[in-house]
Amino acid sequence: MKTNYNWGILGLGKIAKKFATDLQSVEGANLKAVASRSLKKAEEFAEDFHAENYYGSYAELTEDPEVDVIYIATPHVFHKELTITCLKAKKAVLCEKAFGINKTEVEEMISTAKTENVFLMEALWTHFVPHYQYILEIIQQKKYGEIKSLTADFGFKAPYDLDKRLFNKNLGGGSLLDIGIYPVFAAMTLIGIPQKIEASAKFSETKVDEECLMTFSYANNVKAHLKSTLLEKTPTECIIELEEATVKLTSRFHEPPSSIEITTKDGKKELIEFPVATLGYNYEAAHVQQMLSENKTESTVMTFENSLRLISLLDRVLEKIGLKY
Ligand SMILES: NC(=O)c1ccc[n+]([C@@H]2O[C@H](COP(=O)([O-])OP(=O)(O)OC[C@H]3O[C@@H](n4cnc5c(N)ncnc54)[C@H](OP(=O)(O)O)[C@@H]3O)[C@@H](O)[C@H]2O)c1
Structure with a gap:
């Protein structure tokens, strides 16, 4: 049974730093590669968190054959497109919340995960602490x-x-x-x-x-x-x-x-x-690895159904307040 996983991170902002910090405490997790729109930023981040590979574009990381699972940490509006790109490259995906900016996006992400038969989960970390x-x-x-x-x-x-x-x-x-x-x-x-x-x-x-x-x-x-x-x-x-x-x-x-x-x-x-000795992001990362080791393509905790229910509620609120993205 596979127990060691090579992680990649797309988008090296505030949450990426926190996640990378906690990933260090997850058994079997190795931060293999990081990608930013800026090569210099990627290099610095890689140095801080001991990642072997760093890239100045997200596309390069999705093509890195050594990466098993990708954590997407960009603003919400890019989640859908990046998730779909990663899944099509056969990389497992842990994508930050809000998963997408509406239900249609989340449905497309889930449908791609099912078609590609690749693991996908929304990083609703609270569920795991x-x-x-x-x-x-x-x-x-x-x-x-x-x-x-x-x-x-x-x-x-x-x-x-x-x-x-x-x-x-x-x-x-x-x-x-x-x-x-x-x-x-x-x-x-x-x-x-x-x-x-x-x-x-x-x-x-x-x-x-x-x-x-x-x-x-x-x-x-x-x-x-x-x-x-x-x-x-x-x-x-x-x-x-x-x-x-x-x-x-x-x-x-x-x-x-x-x-x-x-x-x-x-x-x-x-x-x-x-x-808790960490910031708390280790629990969701360890869960992802557990799911991957069991060859699951969907989390048993933050299920597709949970993500769909959540985005549907957010959609209902957005409709009430009259906000459309
Ligand atoms: N789970 C949590 O506790 C938690 C906490 C905070 C945020 N989040 C979620 O994580 C995501 C990122 O939040 P954050 O606070 O880390 O944001 P942030 O500090 O602004 O970082 C986002 C990163 O996304 C990348 N990016 C790609 N295209 C961008 C664009 N056009 N404009 C700005 N950034 C762009 C940038 O990385 P590069 O420059 O390296 O390409 C940027 O550093 C959001 O979806 C947010 O909801 C989750």
Whole structure:
């Protein structure tokens, strides 16, 4: 059974650095090659992270015969095209969120993975980190009864730099696809698909949502109140009101070292901590390797169905706020 994998990275920005840092802690993972639009940047990155090969174009890396699996870390708008190119070159793909900028793109990516019979997964890393695995388990087991409501936010003050992807519509900018995806993912995985979505947004001069407020409504009057914003730092917590307890994923809820605070109706408090020595990207990378070693072409955790459900929810919110990419 193959247990060692050669990784390549396309797009050497902020997240690529974090991912490359954590890849060093994954057993059997070797960062073989990196590619940037700038050869100099690729060379420096390769030196920092001990990658053997570096390229000044993405195409060269996709053709590197030594690379098994490619992590795509460019702005969202390039995910579809790059994913399809990699899959056609028979490279397994781990592609950053948002997977695509709409459902049609995600469907095309998945359909290509199926046709080429090559592994593809959305890098929704939260799904793999220990505290999130734990919360999913206690919610599924109904340890504290049914969920009555969920409140989740993600906000930070982003510098208003129109050259950077966050405010640039041509680069898929806006708060929802960048960070709102996490509260939406929390509602989707912990409650499910809402019957009704209400949403409103504040728009930047560049016509992207710099803030997005959402209410998801489910049967039995269950609600999820979700928020993403590039205008201010917010608690970035996820609070779940259940029949028998209030459960809080502490700040920042989507990443380690978030803890889980449980306050039961009789007033007892418990804090469960999940010490993690890395940034948390190693879990998704190790999962990809596990899937590859089992000759899987789809993740058993972040399945195609999960990615389709997630992008469909984002599409519904985008339609409500009137934003089309
Ligand atoms: N999972 C997470 O925790 C997490 C966190 C942050 C971001 N992300 C996701 O990761 C992706 C990248 O985010 P980031 O924060 O790393 O962005 P970033 O710092 O702007 O880096 C993106 C990289 O993409 C490449 N790129 C290719 N075409 C580009 C273009 N026309 N304009 C700008 N960059 C271009 C650039 O690499 P080269 O110059 O080397 O070609 C750039 O450095 C996004 O989809 C984002 O949603 C995920």
